[in-house]
Amino acid sequence: MLELKIKGGVFGMIMLVLSSLNPVIAQSNIEALSPMQLQEDLDHLVAGIERYNPTMYIYNSEILFKENIISIKNSIKKPIDAIEWFKLLCLAVEKVEEGHLTIGTEKDAFYRGFLKGNFKSLPLGVQFLEDRAYVWNNLSREDFLERGDEILSINGRSMGEIRKLIFQYTNSDGYIKTFKQKRLSKELSARYFWFIEQPSQFVIKYRKRYSESTKVVQLEALTRTEMSEWSIKRALKKEVAKGINAVYNLVVEKETATLTLRSFNEKIIKQNELKSYEFYERIFKRLRKNGVKHLILDLRGNRGGMKEFVDDLLAFTLKKKCKGVLRELIAWDGTTVISDFPKRNKWFFKGDIYILTDGETYSTAALIAQYLSDYGNATIIGEETGSRYEGFAAGNFHYLTLPNSKIQIGIPNKWVKNTLPKPFREPNRGLLPDYPVVPSIEDLLEKRDPVRMKALELIQTK
Template identity: 40%
Template sequence: MSQTVAFHGPRLFTLNYSCMQKIVPIFILTLLTLASVAQTYTDSQVKEDLQFLIGSIEEFEPALYGYNPDFKEKTDAVIRSVVSDMSVLAYFSLASKIVSLANEGHFNLGDWSDVAHKGFVDNTYKYMPLSVMVIDDRIFVWINSANSEELQRGDEILSINGRASADIIASMLPYIPSDGHIETYRLKSLTMGFPWMYYLYVEQPESFAFEYKRQGQRSTVTIEALTREGWTANYQQRKSAAPEEATGVKQVYEFDIKGDVAVLTLKDFTRSLVEKHDLEAGKLYEEIFEQLKTSQVSSLIVDLRDNTGGRNEFADDLIPFIMKEAGKGLFKTTESWKGKKKDYSLPKMDKLAFDGAIYALVNGRTYSAGAEIARYLKEYGNATVIGEETGTRYEGFAAGSTQSIVLPNSGIRIGIPRYHLAFPPSSSQKTSNRGLLPDHEVRYTIEDLMNEKDLEMEVALGLIK
């Protein structure tokens, strides 16, 4: 079941707003949304909902205080900040902040149909018509869907409505759920959702005054906010040929052997994709590693960039094939919100276990089961890790099934992860509330992204040579 893949560059993301479907006539939706935006909550309603949210997180998130002993102190401060009536968006910002204080990335913060978000779908919210790249504390234009075509890809945005880009980024990050103190995942999330996050968490202006820099020259331009419909129309009119999207089993993985170097790209283990292509983790890995054995490959590059996980067996079942020596003990323990624990013993080393050098390519969106694989490659396969800090806490994280709660006054639905996965102490990395730290850190510039460079792959191939 081998698949062929060319060495590829980093995968870049923009949100596809066209997938949001209208579910009631637009006239009715508009009236409802205008009413909801104007709606306010009393301070007692806000406090009731936030306290309900805090109590639910405490009830269902089993590792909450293990990783965050000051959660109650910090959330109490949020409650004390509520001293008057609040708009929908101000209320939602506080709910987001409380979720973020749990320091777990597997939360679901509302949906497109709730009172805070539905204005995006029904075209009553006007927001920033740009996709951007957030690199550290800098913002760069990526796709301009505004009525004005002045801003170009690669322009650095220095300020928006008089506020410096670095300050804007710093103000938005506290609202984004992420494991521990991992900034790479938050920055990736901010890149993917910057326009609508700016609307939710910063301001809702009718226009945006940008100060920007192009080739060292500073300029200014003002563009008007647009609805999703306006966004989409401009985007469709200007877009160039879209890159070819993966189809078939290549949506899940790709595998290629070139000489004595193999590249295994593990993309997505989402249940729907795995079931659609009728894939079984153990059988898949057996076929791949049998090819590695017969082809006498000496170096294996495992590309986990932007793999945000899915079916957990695609992480666990890889261990026997990448172990460098037989081991004893546990490789993880799970605990449910009810306190039920389950231990997972290290499996036997498979006869097809790869005995060559392993290189793992990772980034901030190497997450959940994707980050589990990265950990296993490091701990049991002695892999050389290349890229940036992964998005999931190295010592463990909350995930598994989700407890859905509805905030009493707003009706906003929050999903709380209710299983904790804990890993045994590591001899290779002793950190707290951090992701897997790379052996070779890679940092992209906007020029690298525009030129579609693949720096992680370049480093890996350079080390192999």
């Protein structure tokens, strides 16, 4: 992923898979391309995704996808700039309904403008809760807006309308909105710039916390560097977990333990020299020796990574011995790798498991929640996970370069096909929680955790 960070706060998490092994592609002047050349690129995009994405038309509609492509091609009647082209590519990719698919690299104008400080955008960090948005970080020159103030509209558009418009350009697995919601909260400044408008001023209609009256303030669009300066002035630095804490945290309190798994990112795992099986064995041996009967497994914000951290965890968390096929990994060329249930470890956990999830419980982290729900009788608390329950495209990427615009498309070329032991509740959705709990803005401001509190409540009633 490419993270556009500002000192003291995160400007946006742009979902962009980068690799130092990818060849450097000569950048094209998008505005110099004819409508026919851009339409040719769309044809190339479709052909590439159809070839290399093994889930194509399994979970999404071929008719709707191709109708969408025709509509996009027909809309290109004159040369367009790089941002408009990026917008159209996002609109096309959204109908693929796969969250891992990526568009572009840091060399492309629509990303480079932010990195180089050429783009000026909305100087606010927000928290979206459904279609309501609240100020989180004020990165503007004005001091009127404070954390917790509700933003009612931007330049005359309600926040619900803005959310709906941006969702049309945000790809995710199937119909999962929680994943899009998390991206919107982290990326509103960039996504408003790409998909709504690029104004020099923003008229913000808002409501102060604990007030019913509305106010209006005008904010100047700022560069990434300018926002960084205001973040430092207002001391908005966010604490970021480092070292082993970037991977996990374990707290044991009498008979209840909370294991927070933050990331399975390969780079972070290797930096901490962790081996998944030995890592879990140390943890679950400790839980057994400490007499822990209740395990709260916190997977919120874990975007996944190495699959070994899924399969090896099952050896310690499935009370019943399971045999047979857990899932298939089917490559774009039909090559199939079958994963069976792992052998149960002697230190397996014998107590109750409660899993905390949100829209950023994604990819391999979402698989953990799903498998422990399906086979380990775990209780799921929180929000719908960010990856499709039935299966999704992930694994390695095939990098397709569009011939005229030279935009690089990252296509996940393996199908994670889950064995489904029971009928799923809704197709094209993530794992749905047994106990839906969504923090309110007051919870966030007061640093309360109602999701974990629900788990503790259930434990107390045992």
